Amino acid sequence: MKILSTTLFVVVLELICLVQITVPEKCLEYISPFYQKTRMIDCPMIHSKDSKDKRQTSSKSDNMITVDFQCLIDDKQLCKKVEQVFITAGKFITATLNLKSIISVNAQFLDFCKTYGKCDKDVIILGAAGPARMIPYQDPKENKIRFYPQALYKQMNFPIEHPEFGPNEIMATFNSNTSYWFEGDPLPMLEKQSDMLYVVIHEMIHGLGFTTSWDDYFGIKALTPAIGGTTKPPAPGEITSQSDELQSSQFFELISDKFLVLLPSGKLVSSIADEINKFQFKIETLSSTDGIASAFSASPQFPVAKNMYNTAMTHGAMGFLTIPPSDQLTREQILNNVIILETSLIPYQHGSSVAHTDFDTYVNSSDFLMLFTYPKTATLGQIMSAVGSTNTTGPIGPKLRLLLGSLGYEVKKEYTPPVKLSSIPIKNYNPSNTYNKNNNNYNDMNNSSFICVNIILNLVCIIIIFFNSIKSLNLSGK
Numbered sequence: 001m002k003i004l005s006t007t008l009f010v011v012v013l014e015l016i017c018l019v020q021i022t023v024p025e026k027c028l029e030y031i032s033p034f035y036q037k038t039r040m041i042d043c044p045m046i047h048s049k050d051s052k053d054k055r056q057t058s059s060k061s062d063n064m065i066t067v068d069f070q071c072l073i074d075d076k077q078l079c080k081k082v083e084q085v086f087i088t089a090g091k092f093i094t095a096t097l098n099l100k101s102i103i104s105v106n107a108q109f110l111d112f113c114k115t116y117g118k119c120d121k122d123v124i125i126l127g128a129a130g131p132a133r134m135i136p137y138q139d140p141k142e143n144k145i146r147f148y149p150q151a152l153y154k155q156m157n158f159p160i161e162h163p164e165f166g167p168n169e170i171m172a173t174f175n176s177n178t179s180y181w182f183e184g185d186p187l188p189m190l191e192k193q194s195d196m197l198y199v200v201i202h203e204m205i206h207g208l209g210f211t212t213s214w215d216d217y218f219g220i221k222a223l224t225p226a227i228g229g230t231t232k233p234p235a236p237g238e239i240t241s242q243s244d245e246l247q248s249s250q251f252f253e254l255i256s257d258k259f260l261v262l263l264p265s266g267k268l269v270s271s272i273a274d275e276i277n278k279f280q281f282k283i284e285t286l287s288s289t290d291g292i293a294s295a296f297s298a299s300p301q302f303p304v305a306k307n308m309y310n311t312a313m314t315h316g317a318m319g320f321l322t323i324p325p326s327d328q329l330t331r332e333q334i335l336n337n338v339i340i341l342e343t344s345l346i347p348y349q350h351g352s353s354v355a356h357t358d359f360d361t362y363v364n365s366s367d368f369l370m371l372f373t374y375p376k377t378a379t380l381g382q383i384m385s386a387v388g389s390t391n392t393t394g395p396i397g398p399k400l401r402l403l404l405g406s407l408g409y410e411v412k413k414e415y416t417p418p419v420k421l422s423s424i425p426i427k428n429y430n431p432s433n434t435y436n437k438n439n440n441n442y443n444d445m446n447n448s449s450f451i452c453v454n455i456i457l458n459l460v461c462i463i464i465i466f467f468n469s470i471k472s473l474n475l476s477g478k
Contacts, residue, residue, distance in 0.1 A: 043135070043163040062418060064099040065090030065204070068168065072110040073176050081182045082109045082174070082196060088183075089200040091418035093208075096396045098410040101154040105204065106132060106168040112175040119177070126194060126374065129172035129203035130211070135163050137255075146255045149209040156408050170207030174199065181379055187424050189379055197421075198380040201395050202369055209407050210370060210400075211355050213254045214269070214308065216348065218293040222305035223312055225251040225273050227292070251277050259321040259406050261338060262311065266329035269318070272308060276301045312353050315344035315360070322402035339399045342372050357400075363431050367397030375431035381421030386429045391417060 067086040071079030086107060093099075113119040131149035137158065138145045151169035153162070180196040181189040189195070213225045227250075253273055260269035279301040296302055311317045319338035321329075340358040349372075356372040363375055366389035375383065384390040389397060393415055396404075405411040 043133075043165075045161050046164050062094060063087065063090040064094045064097075064101075065103050065105060067105045067107055070106075070108045072108060072115075075176075078176070079109065082180075085182065085196045085200050088197055088419055089204055092201055092394055092396070093204060095394065095415060095418045096401060096412060097404065098412050099155065100410070103151045103154075103170065103208075104168045105170040105172060105207070107171075108173040109176050110173065111177045113177045118175075124178050125175060126178065126199050127172060127174040127203045129170060129207045131207055131209070132168040132171040133166040134254075135165075144253075146253050146258060147213075148255050149207065151207065152209045152255065152408055155410065170204060172200075172203050172207060174203070183379075183381075183421060187379070187382075187422060188426070189377070191377060194374050194376070195379040198369070198374070198383075198395070201380075205370060205396070205400070205404075206355075208404065208409070209254070209256055210403065211254065212257055212260065213252065214257065214260075214312075214354060215350060216309060218296070220293050220297055221309050221348075222296070222302060223308035224276055224296075224305045225253045225257060227251050251279075256320075256407060258325055259403075260341075261319050261321050261325075261329070261334070263317055263319050263338065263340070264334060266334040266338075268325055268327065269308075270325070271327070272304060275304055309348060312343050313346050313348050316340055316358065317343050318354060320403055320406075322399065322406050324406075337402075339367070339403055345372070360432075362397075362399075365397065366393055367399045368431075369395050369397060369400060377431065378426055378429060379422060381423040382426055382429075383431075384421070385423035386426065390421075390423065391415075 065086075067083070067090070069083045069086060071082065073079065086105065093103075112125060118125060131151060133150040134147045135150055135153045136145050136147055137153070148156070149169070150165055154165065154169070174196075179190065179193045180199075181193040182196055214223050215226075216223055217227060251273055253270060257273065258270055261267060262269060262272075279296060279299045296305070318341045320341060321338055323333060323337045326333075340361045341354050342356040342358050343353060344358065344360065345353050352372040357367060357370045359371050359373070362368055363371060364387065366384075366387045368375060368383055368387060378386065380395055381390070384395060389395070392398075393401060394417060401411050
């Protein structure tokens, strides 16, 4: 089975939140997409006119995506093909979104087996992608801090003063240790091939912000947003040490989490985050991951998070609202304005569950792009032809267009195909038959998910060391 993505946002906020000292001046930057290696960087507030980002002047009307491409294999001809795919992918995204600012992608093409030791022939991860930088923003209406992908933040009409931007909006890495089909290659494509263009567009949509912060961060079968420390501003004239200010915990959401709802009730998942945020503990509790997990497991909020975990494994139980969130959604709004998310995978799969659209619902529709696994046996052009989206919405289907619009992107009303793709019809095309929840390939997925669990725990350990270091420095300074 070919898993399209490890979906970076599974752990994207841990380092942001847990070292949250001054919210507007700390951002998260990715170093390695595959292993989700991150670093906290200063992003001081600057005025737009002082910004050094001059990329807006180099835009092209048909492609607002620029790519810093690094090909780390010896096959130069294959490298050239992959680089061309990024150009085509940028044109498809530009044909869908009215981007006000250039989006820069830092992309690598390398052998996951040689580089990361991911050599499983049954479960192949095709790529990993996400925002290169996440920026905190406090909504003045809700008074709630959420985190925005830099690509999205730059498209919004936010205040002129903003955190300093990084050099790239999206960071992505793709696996060369598999068989790809490229436009112009012979048809029909082989069963074990994947259309590289499909994979790249899919990952870039993740980078634009289609994801969630909800996950089982401590391996206790309980779903929460990312957990972190919050600061306590000193009162006028009050002198406090840094350890005194870092006093409480808080769960943080991405902007995409604002639109999540439970089905069929339409209850806003953000309200559940508020309920879970009633769990509080002192920073001293961060002496170990077991300490955090034990404290939360014994809290009144744990059953709420446990129920969310079970919900994430109940088919059709979660969706993404494509209209402004409201506590009083009508039955018609719930039926017509929700994208059903992937909650049918058992056991729960880090990086696949919730962070993709429902396979059963959309595999045979024009919203086929954001499935958790590649619907093999067809190229992107052939899939669009089979579902009738070639000249209507292209690879980014109608519901996905609404989702991107809900996040804050300006979606073009008219769609014109930027490139003509091969579309030789496939006899008896039925991608539903390519995936079976009860087959052996599905069971093998546990091997790829296990890595994600260990990454999460390792990041928490790093954060704990960080806090203990702060505490030690403050004590030694007294």
